[in-house]
Amino acid sequence: MFIRHIIRIPTLYRGLATQAGPSIATPATLHLKTGQSFFGKSFGAPRSIYGETVFSTSITSYTESMTDPSYRGQILVFTTPMIGNYGVPHNKAPYNSQDVGVVLESQNIQCAAVIVGDVAEKFSHYTAVESLAAWCKRNNVPGITGVDTRAITRLLRDQGTTLGRIAIGPDAALPAPDASKYWDPSKENLVDQVSTKTVYELNPTGSIKIAVLDFGAKANILRSLVRRDAAVTVFPWNYDFNAVRDQYDGLFLTNGPGDPAHCMEAALKLRQTLQEWDRPIFGICMGHQIIGMAAGLDAYRMTFGNRGHNQPVLALASAGSIKAGRVYVTSQNHQYALKLQDPFPAGWEPFFINCNDSSVEGIKSTAESGKKVWGVQFHPESAGGPLDTIEMFTDFVSECKAHKLSLVNTTARPMEATVEAPLDISAKRVAVAAAA
Numbered sequence: 001m002f003i004r005h006i007i008r009i010p011t012l013y014r015g016l017a018t019q020a021g022p023s024i025a026t027p028a029t030l031h032l033k034t035g036q037s038f039f040g041k042s043f044g045a046p047r048s049i050y051g052e053t054v055f056s057t058s059i060t061s062y063t064e065s066m067t068d069p070s071y072r073g074q075i076l077v078f079t080t081p082m083i084g085n086y087g088v089p090h091n092k093a094p095y096n097s098q099d100v101g102v103v104l105e106s107q108n109i110q111c112a113a114v115i116v117g118d119v120a121e122k123f124s125h126y127t128a129v130e131s132l133a134a135w136c137k138r139n140n141v142p143g144i145t146g147v148d149t150r151a152i153t154r155l156l157r158d159q160g161t162t163l164g165r166i167a168i169g170p171d172a173a174l175p176a177p178d179a180s181k182y183w184d185p186s187k188e189n190l191v192d193q194v195s196t197k198t199v200y201e202l203n204p205t206g207s208i209k210i211a212v213l214d215f216g217a218k219a220n221i222l223r224s225l226v227r228r229d230a231a232v233t234v235f236p237w238n239y240d241f242n243a244v245r246d247q248y249d250g251l252f253l254t255n256g257p258g259d260p261a262h263c264m265e266a267a268l269k270l271r272q273t274l275q276e277w278d279r280p281i282f283g284i285c286m287g288h289q290i291i292g293m294a295a296g297l298d299a300y301r302m303t304f305g306n307r308g309h310n311q312p313v314l315a316l317a318s319a320g321s322i323k324a325g326r327v328y329v330t331s332q333n334h335q336y337a338l339k340l341q342d343p344f345p346a347g348w349e350p351f352f353i354n355c356n357d358s359s360v361e362g363i364k365s366t367a368e369s370g371k372k373v374w375g376v377q378f379h380p381e382s383a384g385g386p387l388d389t390i391e392m393f394t395d396f397v398s399e400c401k402a403h404k405l406s407l408v409n410t411t412a413r414p415m416e417a418t419v420e421a422p423l424d425i426s427a428k429r430v431a432v433a434a435a436a
């Protein structure tokens, strides 16, 4: 504790000191493939790039969003007018052995570039060690400030996610590139670029063994499992899990970048797992899309997706901590979604639906199926975003434990939905003395 304070003192000093950012006078232009151009100033790396232009409505947690591997290849436009006020923390997790080596969501900035209305040149936070501009520069990631992000967002809402070009310095004055020059990240298997290449373990002495298929995992997913005392083994996205599955009490599929169609191989392997293995399975975002594809649902590309930490979802079914009929505010970052088809494949049901656009936000195995499988399009682990659905991790780990116990006790415990008994509130009505 004492050492921690000593280490924090210089950090605190640096964070509270007002620091001027680097010069932001270099011109920078955003060209969209659809022909529009926006002119601003550069911050971060003086490097011109291509990418897919998307917008996020998150108000805070730019550091977590930018290190989320699901933003790979994307030019991230923040709708919040000013970004960078609280700087960037040290990205090492030296104090807590439960952490997975980073404070943020991965080692490096993952998005291709950032666009903000007004970058904060001064920052202040007790954990901050550098400015947003300095961090971007160090990570070789360009940024544009001083553009009308509201206008860009309205455009993207109308025409959908659009390929873009960030042109910095002398490039900024050049005419927009020919439409054929724009790089389309959705054509690439980005998951293969961000997934672990080796199998590794976290918290090996944990009380329950969870296998994680890594499509581009956010660190807080791994932390959320380890915090619940799971021993976690992380596998590359296309690992043949069926060959080792009997060593694990549950399977988790993470988030990941790009078009889920590139991961059909994983969906087909999972289809076999679903047919032959009865232990709990939980998937988030890309993981949820893979579960859906394995179950026989189609994934489609949305117009502009959902990115932000304020997405309301309605629970259509109850399970564990989730109660049917309640709305949960969630963190999201996705461009694709599962198609709502009627009827759903046998043994499956919709779990959540988005309150804004009615897209599928979750699916689950039915009680009758005897399986314990569910996937959610949103991010219960947050980082950033609200913790409304964090207990889904507790539900998952508890189901894995219950299943393990059932193997020992031989009395299988079915995953029952915790449905609240109907409550007749008229019976609870108490007469109060008439108001004056």
Ligand SMILES: NC(=O)CC[C@H](N)C(=O)O
Pocket: 070, 254, 255, 256, 257, 258, 259, 260, 284, 285, 286, 287, 333, 334, 335, 336, 337
């Ligand atoms: N965060 C994620 O896992 C995103 C999943 C997928 N890449 C999508 O954009 O829909």
